[in-house]
Amino acid sequence: MVAARANVSRVAVSRAFNPHASLKPEKRELILRIAQELNYTPDRAARALVSGRSHLVGVIVPDVCSHWESQEIDALTTALQNQGFATLLFKTRTDYSMDEKLLSYMRGFNPDSVIAFVENVKPATLARFLDRAVPIYVNYPQTDEDAEPPGAPLYDRLNILQRDGIDQAVALLEGFGARRIAYVSGLERSRADGARERTLRRVMADRGLEPPAVVRGDFSYEAAYQATIDLFRVGKGADAVFAANDVGAFGVIDALRHELGLRVPEDVKVVGFDDIAQSHWKSYNLTTVKFDLDARVRALVRLILRRLEDPGAPRFEETLNTRLVVRGTVG
Amino acid sequence: MVAARANVSRVAVSRAFNPHASLKPEKRELILRIAQELNYTPDRAARALVSGRSHLVGVIVPDVCSHWESQEIDALTTALQNQGFATLLFKTRTDYSMDEKLLSYMRGFNPDSVIAFVENVKPATLARFLDRAVPIYVNYPQTDEDAEPPGAPLYDRLNILQRDGIDQAVALLEGFGARRIAYVSGLERSRADGARERTLRRVMADRGLEPPAVVRGDFSYEAAYQATIDLFRVGKGADAVFAANDVGAFGVIDALRHELGLRVPEDVKVVGFDDIAQSHWKSYNLTTVKFDLDARVRALVRLILRRLEDPGAPRFEETLNTRLVVRGTVG
Structure with a gap:
C-alpha cells in the first residue's frame, strides 16, 4: 500500500526504513510520510528473520549507574539510534561476571553486535553464545600481555593507550x-x-x-x-x-x-x-x-558498521589515546 | 533434540525458557543444562512472531547519564532481567521531545511495554505507535489537574505524591x-x-x-x-x-x-x-x-506484569509517597 501510494517500488519502501540503505532524501521523506499516514511500520521481528539482522546492539555492563558507564551508554545510544540500531542493556552479576543463563537469553535476541569487557565475560565464553555477532572488546594493550592463544575466537578491539x-x-x-x-x-x-x-x-x-x-x-x-x-x-x-x-x-x-x-x-x-x-x-x-568519550563512541560505532559490512574479515581494531586535563587538585 | 535428550515434552522445553511459565525447578534446571550442552537457544525473533511477545521493555529517557535516570535504568534493568525482559533504551531529542521517526522505529521492535514521561511524548501520540503495548506513565497527581479528556488512550500510571x-x-x-x-x-x-x-x-x-x-x-x-x-x-x-x-x-x-x-x-x-x-x-x-528508587522499580515491574496478564483491563495504578532524608545542609 505504501509503495502504491508513493508510486515507488517495494524495494524503495524497504530501503526507506533502513538508515544504511542509500535512497534520495526526497524519496525517503515521501515514503516515510505516507507510511506514517497509513500507520505502517515494518515489523522488525519479521524482518529480522528475513534479513538476519536484529538492529539490536547488546551492551554488557556491571553498573549502568556508574558515572562513566552511564555517560557512555547515553552517548552510544544516541549514536546507535542515528545509525538505526537500538541499545539492549545486559547487566552483569554483582561480582561483575556474566550469568550464562543471561548470555543464553541474550543470544535469543540475536544482536548484530555486542560490546563487552574481558573481566565480565571472556571472548571464548561469549563466542559460544553468539550466532553471528562478532563481539567488540575494550582492550588496554601492554607490550607484555598482547599475545593471543592460538584458535581464540574472533573479536574486534577498541585499544586504549593509557x-x-x-x-x-x-x-x-x-x-x-x-x-x-x-x-x-x-x-x-x-x-x-x-x-x-x-x-x-x-x-x-x-x-x-x-x-x-x-x-x-x-x-x-x-x-x-x-x-x-x-x-x-x-x-x-x-x-x-x-x-x-x-x-x-x-x-x-x-x-x-x-x-x-x-x-x-x-x-x-x-x-x-x-x-x-x-x-x-x-x-x-x-x-x-x-x-575522550565522543572519540570512544565514534570508534565503537565504526567497529560495528565495519563488521556488519564484512562479517568474515579478520580482526578490526581502533586505537585511542589519553591526555591530562589540568584543573585545581594539583599545584 | 533437547526434549528427547531430557525425556520431556516440547512444551516443557518452551516453558523452561520462559521465566513466567511455571515448571518444577529440577525440570527447568535439567532442560537448561541440556540445552546449554547442545548449544540450543530458541530464537526470540521466531518466538515473538508466534507468541506475540517480544520480551522487550522500551524505556524513553531524555538523559541516560542524568544521575537519577541512570540509577533508575540500572535498577529497572536488573529487575526486568529477573523477570525475563530486556531493556531497550530510546533517547529523546535534545529538547526532550520524542522524534516520530524514532517512535515508528520503536514500534518495529514491538515492545511488551513502554515507560514514558508526558513531557517527552504524549499518551495520544505514543498510542499511535504501539501495536499492543499499554504504556506506563509516571504521574504527579494534583487535585486540580487530574481530569482526563474523554476517549483518551489507555495507559497505566505510577503516581508520585510529592x-x-x-x-x-x-x-x-x-x-x-x-x-x-x-x-x-x-x-x-x-x-x-x-x-x-x-x-x-x-x-x-x-x-x-x-x-x-x-x-x-x-x-x-x-x-x-x-x-x-x-x-x-x-x-x-x-x-x-x-x-x-x-x-x-x-x-x-x-x-x-x-x-x-x-x-x-x-x-x-x-x-x-x-x-x-x-x-x-x-x-x-x-x-x-x-x-524511593527500589519501591519505584518494584511498582513499575508490577505494572508491566499485571498488564501482560490482563491486556484488556482498565487502568492500573500504583502510588508512591516521598519523605525527607535529613543530612547536613539544613540546621
Whole structure:
C-alpha cells in the first residue's frame, strides 16, 4: 500500500526504513510520510528473520549507574539510534561476571553486535553464545600481555593507550614537588585497573621515583574514601594520590578534607582518570586523565558498521589515546 | 533434540525458557543444562512472531547519564532481567521531545511495554505507535489537574505524591529559622518540576510563608549554579534554597560556597529532591526529599506484569509517597 501510494517500488519502501540503505532524501521523506499516514511500520521481528539482522546492539555492563558507564551508554545510544540500531542493556552479576543463563537469553535476541569487557565475560565464553555477532572488546594493550592463544575466537578491539595521560599526570605531580605518589586502585579483577597500575609503576620507575604505595578500592566513592583513611592513618600517607577513576578521586578528596583535615592540593595532590562530567564541579575541580568519550563512541560505532559490512574479515581494531586535563587538585 | 535428550515434552522445553511459565525447578534446571550442552537457544525473533511477545521493555529517557535516570535504568534493568525482559533504551531529542521517526522505529521492535514521561511524548501520540503495548506513565497527581479528556488512550500510571516530603522539608527549614525560601526549578516543560513548584507554593502558603522566589534551572548542575548567582547578585537572596533535584542542589551549594562566599547551612540552607547515591558524598551531604528508587522499580515491574496478564483491563495504578532524608545542609 505504501509503495502504491508513493508510486515507488517495494524495494524503495524497504530501503526507506533502513538508515544504511542509500535512497534520495526526497524519496525517503515521501515514503516515510505516507507510511506514517497509513500507520505502517515494518515489523522488525519479521524482518529480522528475513534479513538476519536484529538492529539490536547488546551492551554488557556491571553498573549502568556508574558515572562513566552511564555517560557512555547515553552517548552510544544516541549514536546507535542515528545509525538505526537500538541499545539492549545486559547487566552483569554483582561480582561483575556474566550469568550464562543471561548470555543464553541474550543470544535469543540475536544482536548484530555486542560490546563487552574481558573481566565480565571472556571472548571464548561469549563466542559460544553468539550466532553471528562478532563481539567488540575494550582492550588496554601492554607490550607484555598482547599475545593471543592460538584458535581464540574472533573479536574486534577498541585499544586504549593509557601511557601518555599517566605520563603527563606524573610529570605535573613531580613538577609541583610530589615524590611519594600513592595509587587507590579500582576493582581487583578489572583489566583497565591492572593496566593503569602497571603503567603508573613503569612511568614512575622511568622517572626514578619509588614504586607507588597501593591501597585497594573498587572504583566506588566509598571504597576510595576508606582506602584513603587507611593510607594516612595506618600507612605512611603520600604527597599525591592517583585514583583509578574520577569517582574514586572524589572519595579521596572528601576523605582528605573532611576526615583527615588535609588540604587539597596544598597538603596532598589528587589526580583521577576518565574526565566524567562531574569532574569540573567546583567542590572537586579535579585534575584528571581524559579518555575522550565522543572519540570512544565514534570508534565503537565504526567497529560495528565495519563488521556488519564484512562479517568474515579478520580482526578490526581502533586505537585511542589519553591526555591530562589540568584543573585545581594539583599545584 | 533437547526434549528427547531430557525425556520431556516440547512444551516443557518452551516453558523452561520462559521465566513466567511455571515448571518444577529440577525440570527447568535439567532442560537448561541440556540445552546449554547442545548449544540450543530458541530464537526470540521466531518466538515473538508466534507468541506475540517480544520480551522487550522500551524505556524513553531524555538523559541516560542524568544521575537519577541512570540509577533508575540500572535498577529497572536488573529487575526486568529477573523477570525475563530486556531493556531497550530510546533517547529523546535534545529538547526532550520524542522524534516520530524514532517512535515508528520503536514500534518495529514491538515492545511488551513502554515507560514514558508526558513531557517527552504524549499518551495520544505514543498510542499511535504501539501495536499492543499499554504504556506506563509516571504521574504527579494534583487535585486540580487530574481530569482526563474523554476517549483518551489507555495507559497505566505510577503516581508520585510529592506533598509529604516537601511538607517535612519546609517544616525543618522553618524550624531552623528560614523564612525566605527560594526555588531553583527544573526544566520548564517538566511535569515533575511543575508539580513540585506548585506543591511547594501550597505548603508555604498553608504555613503562612511568603511565596518562594523562583529562579529557573533545568535540572543540571550548571543551570542551578548560574541561577543561584542570579538569585543572590541580581535578586534579593534567600535564607534557604529548595532545588528541583539533587544535582541542581549540588550546583546551588557550590555557587553559594565557591562563588558567593556563603556558608551552607549556617548562612543559607539547601534542600534537594530525589536522594540519589551522590547525596551522601561528604562535599554535599545533602538534606533531600527521597523518592524511593527500589519501591519505584518494584511498582513499575508490577505494572508491566499485571498488564501482560490482563491486556484488556482498565487502568492500573500504583502510588508512591516521598519523605525527607535529613543530612547536613539544613540546621
